[in-house]
Amino acid sequence: MMTRLTANFRIRALAAVALFSLASLAGCKHQAPASAALKATAQGTALVESSGGHQVGATGTVLKDPLVVQVNDDQGNAVPGALVEFHGPARASFDPSEVLTDSSGQATTAVTLGNASGRYQIDAVTPGKTKTVSLAVVETALDYQQRVGAILVDKYCSRCHDPESSPQRVSNYDNLEVKPHQFTDGNTLNKMSDADLTSIILHGGPALNRSALMPPYGNTLSASDVKALIAYTRVVSDPQYQPPGTVYERK
Amino acid sequence: MRSIGKYLSSAWRVLFGDPVRAFGVVSLILLLTLAIAPAKDHFSQWHSYQRKYLALIRDRGDAVSLRRRLQPGIHQIWLPELGVVDRCTTCHLGLKEASLSDVTQQPFRKHPVIPHPVDGFGCVICHGGQGPATTVAEAHHSERAGEEPILPMRYIESGCGQCHQNALAGTPQLNLGRTMLTRYGCVHCHAITRPDGSKIEATDHPPSLAHIADKTTREWIFSWLKDPQAYAASTTMPNFKLSDADASDISAYLVSSSTPHAGDTVVAGTKPASAADPAAGPSLYGESFCASCHSVQNAAGNLVGGDVGPELTRIGNKAKPEWLAAWLQNPRVYDSTTPMPHYRFTPQQIATLVDFLEAKSDTDYGSGVHLNAVTPQQIAQGRKRIVELGCAACHQINGVQKPENFAPDLGTIGSKPLAQIVFLPGMEHSLPSYIAAKIRQPRAFGTSVKMPQFTLTASQTDALTTALLAQTARSRSMPDSLRVAVIPETNYQPAGHAGKLITELACFSCHSFNGRGGDMAPDLSWEGSSVQRQWLTAFLHNPNTLRPSLIRRMPRFNLSDSDNTELTDYILTVYQSPAVDADSAPTTTTPDAVEHGRQLFYSKYACQACHIVDTKTDKGYIGPTLTQVGSRLTPAWIYAWLKNPQALRPGVAEPNQNMSDEDAHALTAFLMSLQAPGGRGAK
Numbered sequence: 001m002m003t004r005l006t007a008n009f010r011i012r013a014l015a016a017v018a019l020f021s022l023a024s025l026a027g028c029k030h031q032a033p034a035s036a037a038l039k040a041t042a043q044g045t046a047l048v049e050s051s052g053g054h055q056v057g058a059t060g061t062v063l064k065d066p067l068v069v070q071v072n073d074d075q076g077n078a079v080p081g082a083l084v085e086f087h088g089p090a091r092a093s094f095d096p097s098e099v100l101t102d103s104s105g106q107a108t109t110a111v112t113l114g115n116a117s118g119r120y121q122i123d124a125v126t127p128g129k130t131k132t133v134s135l136a137v138v139e140t141a142l143d144y145q146q147r148v149g150a151i152l153v154d155k156y157c158s159r160c161h162d163p164e165s166s167p168q169r170v171s172n173y174d175n176l177e178v179k180p181h182q183f184t185d186g187n188t189l190n191k192m193s194d195a196d197l198t199s200i201i202l203h204g205g206p207a208l209n210r211s212a213l214m215p216p217y218g219n220t221l222s223a224s225d226v227k228a229l230i231a232y233t234r235v236v237s238d239p240q241y242q243p244p245g246t247v248y249e250r251k
Numbered sequence: 252m253r254s255i256g257k258y259l260s261s262a263w264r265v266l267f268g269d270p271v272r273a274f275g276v277v278s279l280i281l282l283l284t285l286a287i288a289p290a291k292d293h294f295s296q297w298h299s300y301q302r303k304y305l306a307l308i309r310d311r312g313d314a315v316s317l318r319r320r321l322q323p324g325i326h327q328i329w330l331p332e333l334g335v336v337d338r339c340t341t342c343h344l345g346l347k348e349a350s351l352s353d354v355t356q357q358p359f360r361k362h363p364v365i366p367h368p369v370d371g372f373g374c375v376i377c378h379g380g381q382g383p384a385t386t387v388a389e390a391h392h393s394e395r396a397g398e399e400p401i402l403p404m405r406y407i408e409s410g411c412g413q414c415h416q417n418a419l420a421g422t423p424q425l426n427l428g429r430t431m432l433t434r435y436g437c438v439h440c441h442a443i444t445r446p447d448g449s450k451i452e453a454t455d456h457p458p459s460l461a462h463i464a465d466k467t468t469r470e471w472i473f474s475w476l477k478d479p480q481a482y483a484a485s486t487t488m489p490n491f492k493l494s495d496a497d498a499s500d501i502s503a504y505l506v507s508s509s510t511p512h513a514g515d516t517v518v519a520g521t522k523p524a525s526a527a528d529p530a531a532g533p534s535l536y537g538e539s540f541c542a543s544c545h546s547v548q549n550a551a552g553n554l555v556g557g558d559v560g561p562e563l564t565r566i567g568n569k570a571k572p573e574w575l576a577a578w579l580q581n582p583r584v585y586d587s588t589t590p591m592p593h594y595r596f597t598p599q600q601i602a603t604l605v606d607f608l609e610a611k612s613d614t615d616y617g618s619g620v621h622l623n624a625v626t627p628q629q630i631a632q633g634r635k636r637i638v639e640l641g642c643a644a645c646h647q648i649n650g651v652q653k654p655e656n657f658a659p660d661l662g663t664i665g666s667k668p669l670a671q672i673v674f675l676p677g678m679e680h681s682l683p684s685y686i687a688a689k690i691r692q693p694r695a696f697g698t699s700v701k702m703p704q705f706t707l708t709a710s711q712t713d714a715l716t717t718a719l720l721a722q723t724a725r726s727r728s729m730p731d732s733l734r735v736a737v738i739p740e741t742n743y744q745p746a747g748h749a750g751k752l753i754t755e756l757a758c759f760s761c762h763s764f765n766g767r768g769g770d771m772a773p774d775l776s777w778e779g780s781s782v783q784r785q786w787l788t789a790f791l792h793n794p795n796t797l798r799p800s801l802i803r804r805m806p807r808f809n810l811s812d813s814d815n816t817e818l819t820d821y822i823l824t825v826y827q828s829p830a831v832d833a834d835s836a837p838t839t840t841t842p843d844a845v846e847h848g849r850q851l852f853y854s855k856y857a858c859q860a861c862h863i864v865d866t867k868t869d870k871g872y873i874g875p876t877l878t879q880v881g882s883r884l885t886p887a888w889i890y891a892w893l894k895n896p897q898a899l900r901p902g903v904a905e906p907n908q909n910m911s912d913e914d915a916h917a918l919t920a921f922l923m924s925l926q927a928p929g930g931r932g933a934k
Contacts, residue, residue, distance in 0.1 A: 175871050219908070
């Protein structure tokens with residue numbers, strides 16, 4: 001009886017050891033190529049942004065264009081095979097988060113924004129020859145209200161307020177005698193209160209003694225539309241907008 | 252054995268040796284038992300979150316009012332008519348606190364501003380998860396039968412789509428997904444019903460293959476079937492990953508089953524103008540605004556042009572010249588429902604365009620394809636594969652019936668229980684990741700899967716997943732009052748000879764009339780109230796540009812004088828707005844009124860920001876150019892428009908200036924004074 005029990009126990013122990021080693025082997029198998037594939041074959045000394053920065057997307061979604069950064073050497077030539085890591089604030093994620101630069105020295109990743117709206121500073125980091133090189137790129141996440149604002153801006157405002165033209169849409173900015181402020185112009189817009197912005201949208205430029213080229217939208221947009229417009233301008237403004245707090249904000 | 256018994260008996264003696272001691276011990280046990288419930292409550296997860304919340308708000312300026320609004324204990328939103336029992340607010344304590352907008356730590360973050368109050372709808376309706384649960388794991392991640400894990404933020408718009416069947420302004424991802432369901436042909440194979448019972452209908456236009464041999468060669472069909480995106484990157488036709496044998500068999504069946512169609516081919520008898528002038532082809536292509544609907548890849552590899560019609564980058568590889576000539580002569584002969592207008596080109600124009608388009612070919616494309624002569628076995632095998640793959644679900648094919656319910660019904664795919672899903676190894680066990688993976692790579696789920704490979708970007712896959720996740724069982728049990736129905740397109744059809752002209756010219760492809768048609772060009776439901784007869788006649792003969800910044804423009808149709816008159820009469824008589832009263836139109840055209848209007852135009856209303864009246868001084872080009880508006884629009888229309896533009900054209904970007912009657916009169920007088928040179932209506 002006793003011997004049978006011990007034998008049984010031995011077999012079980014053996015099986016457990018075998019299973020464990022198999023599992024660890026499998027784990028190694030899974031791990032090994034991943035780290036081997038990301039073995040940097042070269043190192044650069046500078047990081048530059050190629051494309052994909054300054055994008056605006058909805059919270060929690062993948063940005064439309066991937067983020068592409070380029071690793072360069074001292075002479076400004078692209079370095080293929082260098083390791084680039086992407087870091088961001090909590091809940092922003094990258095696919096992949098570590099990547100080797102391709103033949104043209106570029107590292108590409110798809111950025112998924114976090115669930116909170118606002119600015120996301122993303123750091124691309126590459127171990128350089130002498131010291132670690134990093135590059136900060138800013139993306140913006142919009143919540144529902146800000147996104148409604150973005151859609152309204154696209155329809156009613158950006159033809160004049162955005163000097164950039166695209167093949168689909170020619171900007172009217174250059175045609176205006178008095179130049180409108182861009183919504184990213186935080187230095188000007190951050191000084192204006194929500195009440196001021198509301199009245200200039202509702203009643204047009206003359207309401208604040210500004211140009212009549214800005215027409216009144218009070219009979220066209222609803223109150224919630226105006227709130228959405230302001231929420232959008234606040235989130236994209238650069239430098240960042242700080243909402244006015246109560247005087248005794250903190251004890 | 253004996254020692255254990257000894258030990259037990261000594262323990263018994265120590266605890267219950269005498270009655271007093273026994274009483275004390277029993278009381279102690281009773282007390283401890285009674286303490287279990289309060290202790291469990293005290294150490295529960297939600298309680299610790301409520302304590303953390305108190306610590307978070309302690310140092311804030313408005314701590315007193317925040318604390319006053321905080322109710323201790325379990326919170327519950329109970330909405331019997333929606334089936335909502337949500338206790339999420341027990342831990343998510345800051346949802347409604349506007350002053351917590353700077354807090355990023357969960358579960359205390361403020362909820363972003365949305366049109367619905369949390370108290371009126373609860374949380375689970377949009378976010379998923381288990382409302383009645385009071386632990387994080389159970390509420391958020393439960394995978395038990397009948398329960399759903401919380402919806403990842405990237406698909407959150409699917410929550411809106413459960414009630415809102417129409418296109419909401421704030422949900423671009425959901426809207427894109429729904430458009431893709433109809434545009435990429437998903438609903439040809441999968442039935443998708445909305446909660447109100449109506450079916451999602453396809454809006455793409457898969458061509459009939461009944462006369463395919465008139466149009467193209469078997470070799471082209473073979474190459475196309477092998478990889479549609481290699482021919483045109485923008486095509487919505489998916490890749491069926493066919494073997495060479497299958498592609499050869501299917502092309503054999505399609506060519507041999509194709510019947511010749513009268514009028515499908517025209518042998519060009521005219522010498523193209525491009526023989527003399529190489530620029531004639533491109534300029535005719537440009538003048539006819541083919542690019543409004545068709546795209547062509549430019550040297551940089553970017554697609555330039557619209558997506559209504561097929562991409563033409565390699566059209567020379569595909570279309571036989573005699574078929575192309577017949578198509579350009581009148582596309583409705585080959586396909587009576589095509590969105591392409593009947594341009595009424597002259598034979599020489601047709602020859603020029605055919606010459607130009609046939610030159611758009613890629614000598615490498617399909618150069619390695621050499622097919623043997625068709626055998627009866629191949630034809631039989633081709634038909635078998637066509638039936639198996641469901642080609643006839645999208646395309647009309649001679650000798651093959653359109654299959655019914657070819658693929659699974661996706662009406663409630665958003666509530667598919669996880670227990671019914673076979674996940675791939677290493678895949679996250681959640682419905683969104685399953686749907687996204689299935690869209691991304693259907694054949695990874697087994698070799699017997701018939702669903703083809705679509706070429707989609709990451710954001711397109713997300714959009715499609717969002718639209719499918721909105722098809723929940725919950726959306727079917729919602730009260731009718733909450734449901735926002737989709738506005739179906741009307742089946743409006745203009746009557747008579749003019750109606751036939753409107754159909755032939757495919758006006759509905761770009762313009763909308765009485766709730767039917769496209770949105771590329773202005774809605775013409777009230778065009779008759781808007782424009783003057785002479786202008787309309789001249790415009791239909793030769794459309795000039797009203798908005799300089801637009802790239803998509805109205806093409807020129809070579810209408811005969813009688814057709815032109817007929818169309819003008821019809822538009823002016825039928826498309827009249829009840830809001831524009833021609834009889835009470837302002838008629839003051841005194842120089843004073845005109846001058847007053849001019850001043851209002853330039854100073855008070857600053858219309859020059861968007862419109863051009865004087866080409867020397869004005870530059871705005873958001874709205875139409877108004878230099879000759881007095882020869883184009885009717886005074887009644889201008890007046891009504893100035894009073895309220897949105898009443899005449901809902902959603903138009905021009906703001907309603909709430910203009911007084913006097914100002915509107917004066918501005919109308921000024922605008923009517925802006926005549927075309929040579930007097931009123933002259934061109």
